[in-house]
Structures are given as C-alpha cells and as structure tokens.
Amino acid sequence: MITLVTGGSKCGKSSYAEKVLNFFDGEKYYIATMSPVGSDAAEIISRHKKMREGKGYITVECQRDICNADVSENSGVLIECLGNLCANEMFVGSDIFKPADKIVSDIRALSERVSELIIVTNEVGCDGVEYSAETLLYISQLAEINRKIAEFSDNVIECVYGIPVPRKGAVIC
Amino acid sequence: MRFITGGAYQGKAETASKLFGIKADEIVSGADCDMEKVFSAACIRDYHRLVSRLMDTDTDPVEFTQRLCRENSRCVIIMDEIGCGIVPMEKRERVYRENVGRCGCIIAAESDTVVRVICGIAEFLKGEV
Numbered sequence: 001m002i003t004l005v006t007g008g009s010k011c012g013k014s015s016y017a018e019k020v021l022n023f024f025d026g027e028k029y030y031i032a033t034m035s036p037v038g039s040d041a042a043e044i045i046s047r048h049k050k051m052r053e054g055k056g057y058i059t060v061e062c063q064r065d066i067c068n069a070d071v072s073e074n075s076g077v078l079i080e081c082l083g084n085l086c087a088n089e090m091f092v093g094s095d096i097f098k099p100a101d102k103i104v105s106d107i108r109a110l111s112e113r114v115s116e117l118i119i120v121t122n123e124v125g126c127d128g129v130e131y132s133a134e135t136l137l138y139i140s141q142l143a144e145i146n147r148k149i150a151e152f153s154d155n156v157i158e159c160v161y162g163i164p165v166p167r168k169g170a171v172i173c
Numbered sequence: 174m175r176f177i178t179g180g181a182y183q184g185k186a187e188t189a190s191k192l193f194g195i196k197a198d199e200i201v202s203g204a205d206c207d208m209e210k211v212f213s214a215a216c217i218r219d220y221h222r223l224v225s226r227l228m229d230t231d232t233d234p235v236e237f238t239q240r241l242c243r244e245n246s247r248c249v250i251i252m253d254e255i256g257c258g259i260v261p262m263e264k265r266e267r268v269y270r271e272n273v274g275r276c277g278c279i280i281a282a283e284s285d286t287v288v289r290v291i292c293g294i295a296e297f298l299k300g301e302v
Contacts, residue, residue, distance in 0.1 A: 123257075150294060
C-alpha cells in the first residue's frame with residue numbers, strides 16, 4: 001500500500017505518517033532526507049529523532065537517489081520528506097535542474113520492493129508570494145512530484161492541524 | 174458560474190478541461206489578458222493576477238468582480254489560494270490578499286460549483302458537475 005501524506009508546515013503530518021507505519025506488522029524503516037545544514041535543521045532532526053525513539057524504526061539517511069535506499073524487501077518504509085529530497089536534488093551539491101521525473105521514478109522503484117510505503121510531502125504553493133524564478137521552479141517541481149505520486153498512491157491524506165482529511169482512498173487511522 | 178481554486182501548480186487548468194470540457198484556446202489568463210476579454214471568455218485563469226493588475230490601475234477589484242458575475246455568469250474562473258502564509262509586512266500585499274479573498278468569496282457565492290484541487294485531485298466544496 002502506498003500512502004501520500006501532505007499538508008502545510010507544522011500540520012502534524014509526520015506524526016500521522018508514523019501512526020500509519022505503526023500499523024505495519026514487519027520491519028519498519030524511516031528514511032530521513034534532510035541535509036543536516038544549519039541550526040534549524042539540527043533542531044528539527046533532533047526533535048524527530050526523539051519522536052522516533054523506542055518505536056523500533058531503523059533510520060536510514062538518504063539525501064538523494066532514494067531508489068538506492070538501504071531497506072529490506074517487503075518492509076514498511078516511511079520517507080520524510082519530499083520537500084527536502086527535491087531541494088537536495090536541485091540545490092545541494094547537485095545540478096539537476098528539473099528533478100521531478102527522476103524523483104517520481106526513484107520512488108516508484110522503491111515502492112516496488114517494499115510492502116508498505118508512506119511518503120510525507122509538503123504544500124508550499126499557497127502563500128501567494130511572488131518568488132524568484134528559481135524558487136518558483138522548486139515549488140512547481142515539488143507540486144509535479146506530488147501530483148504524479150498521488151496518481152499511483154492508494155491513499156492521499158491532507159493533514160490539517162493534525163486532522164487527517166482523505167483526498168484519495170481512505171484515512172487508515 | 175464555476176470556480177476552481179487551490180494552491181499554485183496543483184493542476185487547476187487541467188481540472189477545468191477534465192470536469193468542464195474547457196479547451197486550451199478558450200482560456201484567457203488574468204496575468205496578461207485584455208481586461209474587457211474576461212466579460213466574454215469561457216474560462217479565466219490566474220484571476221488573482223487580474224486582481225493585482227486591477228489594483229495597479231486603480232480599479233476596484235470587488236466592483237469589477239461583481240460586474241463579471243453579472244455579465245459573464247457562465248464562465249469558469251480559476252484562482253490560486255494565496256492566504257496560507259505569513260501576513261505580509263507591506264500594506265499593498267495585505268490589501269492584495271484582502272481583495273483576492275473578497276473576490277473569491279463573491280465568485281464562490283455566485284458559483285453553482287466550487288472545486289478545490291490538491292495534487293491534481295478535485296474536491297467539490299459546493300455543487301457538482
């Protein structure tokens with residue numbers, strides 16, 4: 001089963017995604033995509049690590065080429081999150097101008113070797129700010145990734161202040 | 174009237190074509206179209222950009238939108254949802270959001286169908302096809 005979890009920043013989507021993963025009866029992996037750059041990142045990483053303590057997840061850090069993430073066949077996998085993955089592929093030590101197709105095919109490949117895949121993404125296109133061309137390209141690439149992954153996902157859930165709203169399929173928990 | 178909203182790049186124009194059979198050449202863009210064109214167009218996209226342009230020419234976007242609802246009541250309007258950010262520091266930007274919000278409420282009230290698109294998925298907030 002593939003579940004895409006979306007929403008604005010700080011909407012409770014990580015907690016919800018973990019709840020879905022906890023339903024999976026088998027080996028559970030957490031793929032962390034954030035580049036540990038800047039003090040904000042360090043804080044968020046440490047908060048998320050604390051959240052995951054004692055949950056029995058195997059943490060795998062993977063900042064790009066997510067199809068190569070070191071996870072077992074038929075396991076349950078949570079990817080956190082596509083916003084970072086897309087930024088990494090575009091801006092961090094790489095020069096992929098439009099990574100959407102690559103990221104979508106990487107995720108599809110990963111989905112074919114695991115049993116349960118939960119993908120956390122981000123809504124970044126609703127604040128009406130006229131950003132630079134580079135930022136607009138990032139917003140459009142992330143939105144394209146979201147649309148294409150939603151197409152082959154079983155469930156698409158939008159979190160609003162921690163409330164899961166089904167956009168496709170069903171709310172699992 | 175029919176109204177399609179949602180964040181930027183969610184697939185709103187594609188939704189207009191899928192749900193309402195709008196063809197590419199029937200769509201005018203609020204970003205650059207002739208202001209009078211909107212009163213006869215089958216579909217207006219980027220209506221928020223039109224609001225911004227109206228402000229630049231000292232035209233009241235609310236009055237303009239009310240006129241649009243009277244004179245082109247069959248059109249499909251596509252407008253980005255822009256209110257989910259920090260309240261901007263600049264007054265012009267705050268007024269812009271206010272205008273987009275008020276115009277959106279008028280268009281939604283006048284529409285038989287209101288659709289919100291996220292990740293290419295259309296959700297009916299009001300009415301149906």
